[in-house]
Amino acid sequence: MKPIYFDNNATTPIAPEVLDEMLPYLRDFYGNPSSMHTFGGQLHRKIEDARAKVAELIGADPEEIIFTSCGTESDNTALMSAVESYPHKRHVITTRVEHPAVLNFCKHLLKKGYRITFISVDNSGRLDMDAFLKAIDDDTAVVSVMYANNETGVIFPIPAIGGILRERNILFHTDAVQAAGKIPVNVKDLPVDMLSISGHKLHAPKGVGALYVRKGARFYPYIIGGHQERGRRAGTENTASIIALGKSCESAREHLDKEADYLKRLRDRLEGALLKLCPDAQINGDVKNRLPNTANISFNYVEGEAILLRLDEYNICASSGSACTSGSLEPSHVLRAMGIPYTAIHGSIRFSLSRYNTEDEVDKVIEVMPEIIRELRTLSPYGKG
């Protein structure tokens, strides 16, 4: 049975047209793009085509795009490059709600002796701009703020932050892994220096990503070796996946406006019904300013993993910020930073949609969820079921 897949912020299915585009490069055209012979060398052109398509999605020049192996590599590269490029500056600013690819890299820098400021958010997940302004100083090498949060979908004020930093001549990186392809992102209007993209979040396969580096920004490579990517990212190109990423960015750009409306309609239908049918439920995150595909709902007094496993019985896929699902014993660092009460964090469920979801699928969740919550509350000593 085909799963009802509402976990698209974790990963997305490969789009059929993307798979078609990449398969010949796995099956037949296995050459090395750096080779002199036509068989391999012709792939160089394909990679440049893909680069142009990725650039077009975000309004960049093709030469500003570096292909990487994933979103995490893009994030790590951006931060490492920034601190290597400004060796005298020993301060980094980021937020408390970043993806671990940024957050843990900053904690790593902390151990190396850097000063890191982790900016807080309010209980809707909005950034504390006053704290941000106060944190900036002459020692600041780079600021990294995500474009949109993966757990709540909350969108950050990237233009405002970038504007301030540009005046101060401080490097600005944004992790746009969740935003790119879902909402318009255009670096022509955005004062950002570096921006991360991940393939598998926008219907390309896992194992490919991209980093935008503004022309003129200082750059220092993270993976060092051959001359690939003009010496900015060594290692033989993942040709098929790069071609796939190009195709998926092209699709995303074509679908962007229509898709956002469609996703918002489905998401609002799901959210509205669940809040109505399940008592003691609440939305986490700023409802006025978030991704159209993400719903983060807390069902108080029940635990997220238990909800997910009950949903799993209906082949419904979602995720949770509860401790038991996080891989550590602590629940979601994002919801904790927002000051969401523990009763609500442990029962938080994220539904994240894609263009492949249907209204019938939404209705199936609306049908089964209230009973799951009711039953689990009868099991719970805190339940009001």
Next chain:
Amino acid sequence: MWEYTKKLKDLFLHPKNVGEIENPDAVGEVGSIICGDALRLTLKVDKDTNRIIDAKFQTFGCASAIASSSALTEIIKGKTLDEALEVTNQDIAEYLGGLPKEKMHCSVMGREAMEAAIADYKGEITPPEEKEKLVCQCFEVTEEKIRRVAIENHLTTVEEITNYTKAGGGCGSCIPQIEEILKDIWHIKMPEMPAVKKKLTNLQKIALIQDIIEKEIRPRLQADGGDIELIDIDGNTVVIAMRAMCVECPMGGVTVNNIQEKLRELVDENIVVETG
């Protein structure tokens, strides 16, 4: 995704003994919603036989917490209070066909709830101010609990302690303290081993040496990334080989001496340890 057994999933999807007994004879409550799991156990006890006639639970927690609670009630129903007190967290885990190691704390929570309920029945409630100081502030774990769970389940590493009690799984600031406790346990526990040096047969001697190396010496070395292998036992000569980090460790000679000391203390004062 956790690897849950079919038995565990069944008991999670169709838990037995859910709810609360009216006018219970005993109530045991452990955990808290902040820690991410909590269990309320109510018992009906036959006053004449001290036998548990009925047991019900309410649990806030993940699938394994719910299944562990349900398993506990199934195990202890029909047992006398004394028999119930002999139920270990391992028994609960076994009833479920095993738990993922990261989820062992769910079985520990079940056992604790039962003990709390029986203490309640006997009127042995510990006033909160008498509670020993906490080691792990994040999950409110006491030193006593860490020691007990470590000894009962033969835990030698901080990671295992975290899996079984959650201690150390939050901010991590208590990890050095847990390390100290573990060192202390396995150090002070040594003399409790067969200290009586009665005349052993060759076979008994070999078995005892093997046992001490397996249960006492290797876990301590492994905790520091080292290891040894027992190669041969010939009379009083014990031949070992250094493994893992011990191979290059400049303290290798000290390690050999320590092992020799330990074996002389516990087995035979004439033992000589050599590396092969």
